[in-house]
Amino acid sequence: MSNENKNTVPTNFIRNIIDKNLEANLYAEKKWSGQPGPSYAHKDAPIDTAKIRTRFPPEPNGYLHFGHAKSIILNFTLAQDFNGRCHLRFDDTNPEKENEEYVKSIIDSVHWLGYKFEDEHENNLYYASNYFDYMYEAAKVLINAGLAYVDKQTAEEIRINRGTLIEAGKDSPFRDQSVEENLKLFEEMKSGQYQDGEMVLRAKINMASPNINLRDPAIYRIRHVSHHNTGNKWCIYPMYTFAHPIEDALEKITHSICTLEFEDQRPFYEWVLKKLAEFDFLEKPLPKQHEFSRLNLSHVVLSKRKLIQLVEENHVNGWDDPRMPTLVGAKRRGYHPKGFKLFMDRIGVSKSDSVIDYQTFEDSMREVLNEECNRKIAVLNPIKLIIENFDENHTEICTVPNHPQKPEEGTREVKLTKELWIESEDFEINPPPKYFRLFPGNKVRLRYGFVIECTDYKLNDNGEVSTVFCKYFPETKSGTAGSDAVKVKGNIHWLSTKFSKQVTIRNYDRLFLSENPNEFDNFLDDINKSSIETKSAYCEESISDVQTGEQFQFERHGYYIVDPDTDGDEIIFNRTATLRDTWQK
RNA sequence: AGGGGAGUCGCCAAGCUGGUUAAGGCACAGGGUUUUGAUCCCUGCAUGCGAAGGUUCGAAUCCUUCCUCCCCUGCCA
Numbered sequence: 001m002s003n004e005n006k007n008t009v010p011t012n013f014i015r016n017i018i019d020k021n022l023e024a025n026l027y028a029e030k031k032w033s034g035q036p037g038p039s040y041a042h043k044d045a046p047i048d049t050a051k052i053r054t055r056f057p058p059e060p061n062g063y064l065h066f067g068h069a070k071s072i073i074l075n076f077t078l079a080q081d082f083n084g085r086c087h088l089r090f091d092d093t094n095p096e097k098e099n100e101e102y103v104k105s106i107i108d109s110v111h112w113l114g115y116k117f118e119d120e121h122e123n124n125l126y127y128a129s130n131y132f133d134y135m136y137e138a139a140k141v142l143i144n145a146g147l148a149y150v151d152k153q154t155a156e157e158i159r160i161n162r163g164t165l166i167e168a169g170k171d172s173p174f175r176d177q178s179v180e181e182n183l184k185l186f187e188e189m190k191s192g193q194y195q196d197g198e199m200v201l202r203a204k205i206n207m208a209s210p211n212i213n214l215r216d217p218a219i220y221r222i223r224h225v226s227h228h229n230t231g232n233k234w235c236i237y238p239m240y241t242f243a244h245p246i247e248d249a250l251e252k253i254t255h256s257i258c259t260l261e262f263e264d265q266r267p268f269y270e271w272v273l274k275k276l277a278e279f280d281f282l283e284k285p286l287p288k289q290h291e292f293s294r295l296n297l298s299h300v301v302l303s304k305r306k307l308i309q310l311v312e313e314n315h316v317n318g319w320d321d322p323r324m325p326t327l328v329g330a331k332r333r334g335y336h337p338k339g340f341k342l343f344m345d346r347i348g349v350s351k352s353d354s355v356i357d358y359q360t361f362e363d364s365m366r367e368v369l370n371e372e373c374n375r376k377i378a379v380l381n382p383i384k385l386i387i388e389n390f391d392e393n394h395t396e397i398c399t400v401p402n403h404p405q406k407p408e409e410g411t412r413e414v415k416l417t418k419e420l421w422i423e424s425e426d427f428e429i430n431p432p433p434k435y436f437r438l439f440p441g442n443k444v445r446l447r448y449g450f451v452i453e454c455t456d457y458k459l460n461d462n463g464e465v466s467t468v469f470c471k472y473f474p475e476t477k478s479g480t481a482g483s484d485a486v487k488v489k490g491n492i493h494w495l496s497t498k499f500s501k502q503v504t505i506r507n508y509d510r511l512f513l514s515e516n517p518n519e520f521d522n523f524l525d526d527i528n529k530s531s532i533e534t535k536s537a538y539c540e541e542s543i544s545d546v547q548t549g550e551q552f553q554f555e556r557h558g559y560y561i562v563d564p565d566t567d568g569d570e571i572i573f574n575r576t577a578t579l580r581d582t583w584q585k
Numbered sequence: 586a587g588g589g590g591a592g593u594c595g596c597c598a599a600g601c602u603g604g605u606u607a608a609g610g611c612a613c614a615g616g617g618u619u620u621u622g623a624u625c626c627c628u629g630c631a632u633g634c635g636a637a638g639g640u641u642c643g644a645a646u647c648c649u650u651c652c653u654c655c656c657c658u659g660c661c662a
Contacts, residue, residue: 010598010599010608010609010610011599012598012599057662058662059661059662061661061662091662093661093662094661094662096661097661097662151660154660155659155660158660159658159659159660162658163587163658164587164658165587165588165657165658166586166587166588167587167658168587169658196660197660199660200660201660202660209588210587210588210589211587211588211589211657212587212588212657212658213588213657213658215658218659218660220660221660222660223660237660239659239660239661239662240661240662241662244662260589260590260591260655260656261655261656261657262656262662263589263590263656263657264588264589264590264656264657265657266589267589291590293590293591293655298596304662345610346597346598346610346611347596347597347598347610347611348597348598348599348610349598350591350597350598350599351590351591352590352591352592352597352598352655353590353591353592353654353655353656354596354597354598355596355597356596356597356611357595357596357597357611357612359596359611359612360596360597360610360611360612363611363612364611366623366624367624370623370624371624375621404619404620404621404623404624405624405625434622436622437622445620446620447620447621448620449620478620479620483620484620488620489622490622491620491621491622492621493621553621553623555621555623556621556622556623557621558623579621579622579623579624580622580623580624581622581623582622582623583622
C-alpha cells in the first residue's frame, strides 16, 4: 500500500522498516484478544486484524505541543497507511506530576488533529496505570529469576556507585541478596512498610556496562502519593524504563516509535522484553523500538519546562495563548490540522538533528488556509476616501465572490457609497518606485467596484493623511461590459463608512526574536515585546453573525479566526498568518 | 579504549544490498495568468554527497583514517 503513497508521501526509514517487517511476515501469527494483557491473556485469541500497532504515549503532565503533533501524526498515519491501529496511551507511572486536567486536554488535542483511537470495533485508549498489577507481576518474574533485587542503598549511594561515563560502577552490597529476601522486601515495599526512597527495586544486569542505562537501573520506587487513576491503591510505582516496554508488549505494539534521546535505552527495553518472554510472561513477536529526531522549529521554544515558565510567569496568557506552540494555542491561533499534516509531510522523518524554518510551518498553514477559508473584507488602518462625483444618497450594490478559486462557494453583496474607508497604506503622497496603488493623479480600481482617480487629499493636525478625494468612472463597474474600459494596475479594497462594522483585531507575531532562543542564558530575554498588537478595525457587514472558530481570509491582509473571547457586542479576530508579500519596501 | 547516534543545495529530505545526467518539497531568482503586489502555472537552482586516502571499469553508496555536531552518570519521562 505504501506503493500508492510513494507519489504523494515521501518515504522514510520507519516506513522502510515496516515494509521489510511485513514482507518478512513478522506479525503473521500475532494474536490480539481485544484487550491488553500478558501472554496468558492473548493465548487463545485470534490473529490480530491490525497489520501493525503503533502508539502515542504522552505523560499527562502538561499540554501537547508541536513536537507531540509530529509524533501523533507519524504514529497515526503509519497505522492508517499500513492497515494497522494506533493506540493513545497515557504513560502515567509518576503520580507526582500527572493529573486529569492534562488527560482531558490531550484527548481533545488528538481528536482536534483528526485522529481516532476508538471506533465501533476497538477502543484503544489506555492508561499505563491500569497495568500496574501486570507490572508488579513482571517484577516478581524478574526477582524469581534472580534478575532483580531490592537495594537499600540511599539515592546518593546509588548515584555514586553508578560510576561515571568513563569509569565502571560498583556492585551494590545488596546485589546478591537471596530471591526469598528480595521477594519479601518487595512485598513489604508494596504493602507500605517503608518510607519514600528507603529502598528501590533494581534490575540486575551489569554495573560495568559502558551503557550507563544497563548498570542495574531502578525499576520500582516507593512513592506514598495518590495517583490520578489508581488513587491510593499503590505506594510503589514502576519507572518508565521498566514500564514502557511492558506497556508496549501488553498492547501488542509492533513498532514503538520514540525520539532519539531514548536510543541508549533500547538495550534495556530489549532486555526487559527478552527476559519476560523467556519466562512466558510475554509472547512473541515482541515490540521493537525505533527512534527519530524530535522537532525543532526556529524562533520557537518547545521544552516543557520553558513552556511552563512562560505560562506561570505570565509572559503569555495561558496555555492556549495563540502565541504558544501548544496544540490548544494553535487551535486558537487558527492553525489548521490539515496544515500540521502538510507540514509533517514536508519535513519528513529522519534521525538527523534538524531545525526547521518557521517559515516552512507557516507556509504549510497558508497553503491549507488559502483553500479552506472564504474571503471577507476588512480595513485595518482606515483613512477616509470621498468620491466627489458620487451621489451621496446612492448605494451601489457590488457582488463579491466568497472564494475566487471556488465559485461553488457563491457570492455576497457589499455596499458602496460616497464615503469609504480605505487602507492608509494604499495611499501615498510621494509614492516609492513601482508603487501602483493610490497617489495624486493615479487611477486604481476599488475592488469589485469602480475605477477611481485620485484628485486630492487632506492632512489632519498631525500632518497625517486623513482624507483622500477622488472621482469615479461610472462605466467601469466590475462585472459590467465596459468594466475594463480603463486599465489600471492597482486594486484596493474599501468599505462604506455607512455599511461597515467595527471589530477588534489581534495581530500576532512571533514570540521570540532570535532563531534559537535557547542560546540565550535566559530565553526570556529574547521575547518579542510586540508579539501582540490589538486594534480596532472595520469589517464588512456580513461578518456580524460569525461563530467562534470561524476562519476567513481578509483580502490582501491574511488569515483570521474568531476568538472565543468574542461576545455579542464585540467580535474579536486573531490573525493566524499574513498573506505572502513579495512587494518589499 | 566510555557508550550511543548524525553529517547529501540556504532549510528539510530520498537515495546508501556500488552502475545512465544526485529524487522531491520549502526558500530563492526569472517569466506567464490574475479585479487579492495573494493564489495558480512555467523555467532555473549541488561535476557535488563532512574531509583525506584507498578498492573498483565505475562510489553519496564498500574499506581506512580524520573532523564536526547531538544524546547518556533522575528513586523524571
